[in-house]
Amino acid sequence: MIDTSVPVQQNLPRAGGHRFLATIKPPRVALNVLLLVVALLWLMPTITLAIISLRPESLYQVSGWWKILTAPSQFTFSNYSQLFSQGLAAGGLLDSLVTSLEITVPATLLVTLLSSLAAYSIVFGRWRGRTAVFLGVVGLMVVPVQVALLPVVQLYRAFGSLTGFNPYGTIEGVVIFHVAFGLPFGIFLMRNFYVGIPLDLVEAARIDGAGEVKLFRRLIVPLGMPAVASLLIFQFIWVWNDLLVALVFLGGYPHTPLTLFLYGQTRALGENYWIISTGGMISIIVPLIVFFSFQRYFVRGMLAGAVK
Amino acid sequence: MAILEAPSDQLADVVPAPRHRPWWRHTSSLLFLVPATIWLLAIVIYPVFATIRYSLFDETASHFVGLSNFKTLFTSDDLLVAFRNNIIWVVIFPFFVTFFGLVFAVLTERIGWATVFKTIIVMPIVFSTTASALVWAEIFTNSQPQIGAVNAFLETVSDWFNPPGLYPISSSAGQTVAGLASYGLHPGASNTLLSSSTVHPGGVVRLGMVGIVPTTLQTLGAEQAHLPNAASGVVSGVVWRDFSPTSSNLTTPQAGEDGLPDMRLALVSSAGAQLASTSTDAHGTFQFTGVQPGTYHVEVAASNFGSGFAGVNWLGSQSLTPTGGAGQTAQALFSVPLIDMSMIIAYLWIWAGFAMVILAAGLASIDRAVLEATRIDGATELQTFRRVTMPLLAPVLTVVFVTMVINVLKIFDIVINMAPGSSQQQANTLALSIYNDGFTSGIHTGLASAIAVVLFVLVVPAMLWNLKKLKASGY
Numbered sequence: 001m002i003d004t005s006v007p008v009q010q011n012l013p014r015a016g017g018h019r020f021l022a023t024i025k026p027p028r029v030a031l032n033v034l035l036l037v038v039a040l041l042w043l044m045p046t047i048t049l050a051i052i053s054l055r056p057e058s059l060y061q062v063s064g065w066w067k068i069l070t071a072p073s074q075f076t077f078s079n080y081s082q083l084f085s086q087g088l089a090a091g092g093l094l095d096s097l098v099t100s101l102e103i104t105v106p107a108t109l110l111v112t113l114l115s116s117l118a119a120y121s122i123v124f125g126r127w128r129g130r131t132a133v134f135l136g137v138v139g140l141m142v143v144p145v146q147v148a149l150l151p152v153v154q155l156y157r158a159f160g161s162l163t164g165f166n167p168y169g170t171i172e173g174v175v176i177f178h179v180a181f182g183l184p185f186g187i188f189l190m191r192n193f194y195v196g197i198p199l200d201l202v203e204a205a206r207i208d209g210a211g212e213v214k215l216f217r218r219l220i221v222p223l224g225m226p227a228v229a230s231l232l233i234f235q236f237i238w239v240w241n242d243l244l245v246a247l248v249f250l251g252g253y254p255h256t257p258l259t260l261f262l263y264g265q266t267r268a269l270g271e272n273y274w275i276i277s278t279g280g281m282i283s284i285i286v287p288l289i290v291f292f293s294f295q296r297y298f299v300r301g302m303l304a305g306a307v308k
Numbered sequence: 309m310a311i312l313e314a315p316s317d318q319l320a321d322v323v324p325a326p327r328h329r330p331w332w333r334h335t336s337s338l339l340f341l342v343p344a345t346i347w348l349l350a351i352v353i354y355p356v357f358a359t360i361r362y363s364l365f366d367e368t369a370s371h372f373v374g375l376s377n378f379k380t381l382f383t384s385d386d387l388l389v390a391f392r393n394n395i396i397w398v399v400i401f402p403f404f405v406t407f408f409g410l411v412f413a414v415l416t417e418r419i420g421w422a423t424v425f426k427t428i429i430v431m432p433i434v435f436s437t438t439a440s441a442l443v444w445a446e447i448f449t450n451s452q453p454q455i456g457a458v459n460a461f462l463e464t465v466s467d468w469f470n471p472p473g474l475y476p477i478s479s480s481a482g483q484t485v486a487g488l489a490s491y492g493l494h495p496g497a498s499n500t501l502l503s504s505s506t507v508h509p510g511g512v513v514r515l516g517m518v519g520i521v522p523t524t525l526q527t528l529g530a531e532q533a534h535l536p537n538a539a540s541g542v543v544s545g546v547v548w549r550d551f552s553p554t555s556s557n558l559t560t561p562q563a564g565e566d567g568l569p570d571m572r573l574a575l576v577s578s579a580g581a582q583l584a585s586t587s588t589d590a591h592g593t594f595q596f597t598g599v600q601p602g603t604y605h606v607e608v609a610a611s612n613f614g615s616g617f618a619g620v621n622w623l624g625s626q627s628l629t630p631t632g633g634a635g636q637t638a639q640a641l642f643s644v645p646l647i648d649m650s651m652i653i654a655y656l657w658i659w660a661g662f663a664m665v666i667l668a669a670g671l672a673s674i675d676r677a678v679l680e681a682t683r684i685d686g687a688t689e690l691q692t693f694r695r696v697t698m699p700l701l702a703p704v705l706t707v708v709f710v711t712m713v714i715n716v717l718k719i720f721d722i723v724i725n726m727a728p729g730s731s732q733q734q735a736n737t738l739a740l741s742i743y744n745d746g747f748t749s750g751i752h753t754g755l756a757s758a759i760a761v762v763l764f765v766l767v768v769p770a771m772l773w774n775l776k777k778l779k780a781s782g783y
Contacts, residue, residue: 038425038429045444052446120337121341146720150753151362152351152355176347179347241437241438243725247747259438262442266725280443287436288434288435291434
């Protein structure tokens with residue numbers, strides 16, 4: 001009896017059990033080479049961008065970026081120094097970097113805070129209809145941004161004529177819009193994490209006399225930190241990379257976020273790919289740092305959003 | 309609802325809330341919902357209804373026009389193009405991105421550096437689509453093989469099989485080989501040039517050509533052309549650039565006129581057979597030695613003029629389907645512009661990592677014991693994959709597929725950034741036309757809203773599917 005179980009144990013597949021290719025038995029080397037080629041192909045666009053930004057502007061129209069491989073002397077930081085030398089002048093690259101942060105940071109923090117509060121209410125609240133509200137939120141997750149653009153522009157104008165502050169064409173207007181469209185996913189993500197917190201814990205705290213605010217701040221927020229991390233990263237990258245909302249709501253505003261800066265450069269006349277490539281590099285460096293620092297939370301957020 | 313509230317209700321039965329607790333404590337958690345609710349009502353929910361209302365009004369949102377905006381939407385060729393492109397995206401992209409994701413997810417389980425591979429594939433998701441589109445526009449650069457990587461690669465392959473000549477003609481600029489003949493030459497068969505007069509051994513042939521760029525001669529190290537001396541048993545001659553603004557005698561090389569070096573020539577018998585070949589020196593002179601008595605022609609080979617690879621307009625709007633002769637509406641409906649394919653490739657680069665991560669997690673969650681059981685029952689690995697793994701993975705595949713369908717229905721950033729002005733109209737999508745009609749020159753509020761309503765209606769099935777899935781999972 002003991003003997004029968006032993007071979008089965010030995011036959012259990014190692015990490016990863018889907019070795020269907022084992023029947024074809026491709027040499028392991030071939031698979032590794034294939035995936036190495038795929039990986040290199042996948043890296044190529046990023047490398048393209050990086051190298052174009054590091055070659056002199058004058059060579060751009062003359063030869064391909066790969067020439068730097070045989071002529072390393074073409075390597076230069078002049079594009080970067082030229083763009084940075086403009087300093088914080090409106091419409092410059094550094095100004096765009098700052099504008100991107102001005103939009104992204106408040107939008108991200110607000111979404112995270114409001115989502116956490118709403119999710120707390122949906123999961124631990126004591127009012128009727130919490131499930132209906134949650135389902136409504138899930139329904140809102142797929143509403144296209146495009147559906148809301150025109151009415152919100154009108155709404156901003158109406159708000160402006162009522163109160164004297166028209167959010168259209170301001171950073172605030174862009175942030176308000178991003179927060180709204182970040183909330184459904186944010187609430188969904190936080191709610192799915194909070195339902196994993198034992199209710200006994202919350203009830204025990206309530207019996208001990210903790211108010212809802214205290215309960216939220218002292219118990220739920222600390223417990224929910226992993227989900228908060230995922231949401232922060234997701235929302236940051238989402239807002240940082242947005243073009244459409246900025247394009248619509250920042251009309252007439254002197255400062256542009258990086259995506260709008262790049263878009264504007266492609267529409268400008270003349271050979272300015274050196275600005276585009278250098279600006280493109282700057283624009284991807286920030287999300288890359290976020291990605292590599294918090295890769296685990298990013299992947300977790302992706303999974304939480306797609307597979308419940 | 310019941311499932312959600314059951315535990316708390318039970319708890320409430322067992323441990324009733326203390327009586328001294330004030331009433332607002334029961335509802336204060338409802339207040340937590342207020343900011344998010346206001347935000348969603350104002351910026352997401354109200355606009356959906358406002359857009360539906362706008363779509364029934366005219367451009368200034370003041371006169372009710374019924375469904376006429378929708379009529380325009382489904383009859384204007386420009387918007388049919390947008391529709392068609394959305395369909396192309398939805399039909400092609402979700403399938404391929406799911407396929408790539410699955411292949412990567414399965415294959416990475418078998419390599420030792422899976423984490424590195426996955427990181428490389430996932431990385432593009434965090435880039436802005438704007439930046440990615442600009443890079444891919446660069447990679448696909450139109451007709452300039454010296455810059456665009458894809459065309460450069462194709463040029464290398466093409467040159468291997470069909471090397472360009474030293475004197476390439478530019479057919480796109482209307483140049484022809486026949487047009488190069490100036491003196492003593494006339495067009496031969498298939499892009500060759502043939503000496504106009506016959507030649508015997510001991511004769512000297514003068515072949516004048518025009519339309520050669522001076523920089524080409526500089527590169528090739530051309531020198532002053534001169535007539536070679538005649539010799540018995542030898543057919544000699546000169547090929548020169550017959551273009552000197554100061555001379556009037558065009559029948560023989562003048563001072564200042566250069567020979568055409570390395571021009572490939574053949575000696576052709578009167579029957580048309582190629583007997584010998586040679587090429588010119590720096591002065592443009594050449595000779596065929598040991599020629600038997602007879603009549604011959606000298607032929608300038610077609611390979612001198614081969615223009616090589618001209619590059620593919622990857623970002624152009626040329627159709628992959630034969631709709632050239634069709635009417636405008638038929639073209640709008642059935643053309644498949646090449647730029648769509650280029651953009652889909654770029655978008656695959658961005659999103660394959662997403663599909664891979666979700667599917668890899670799906671694979672990892674499949675119960676190992678089930679797979680082991682099928683194996684013990686004698687199934688091959690391939691059978692196990694097809695009959696057990698794939699069905700178990702089907703829900704996850706559907707999630708990836710539907711997510712990607714919703715994603716490409718809203719496709720915007722990649723089109724506006726990657727399609728050059730010349731082909732943007734043919735690459736148009738619904739989301740892009742909402743922006744163009746609603747916010748750029750000539751604001752068409754009614755029409756843009758009608759397109760938005762259609763877009764919203766298209767994502768509603770996905771919304772319902774999401775809810776159904778959620779309900780099935782017991783929340």
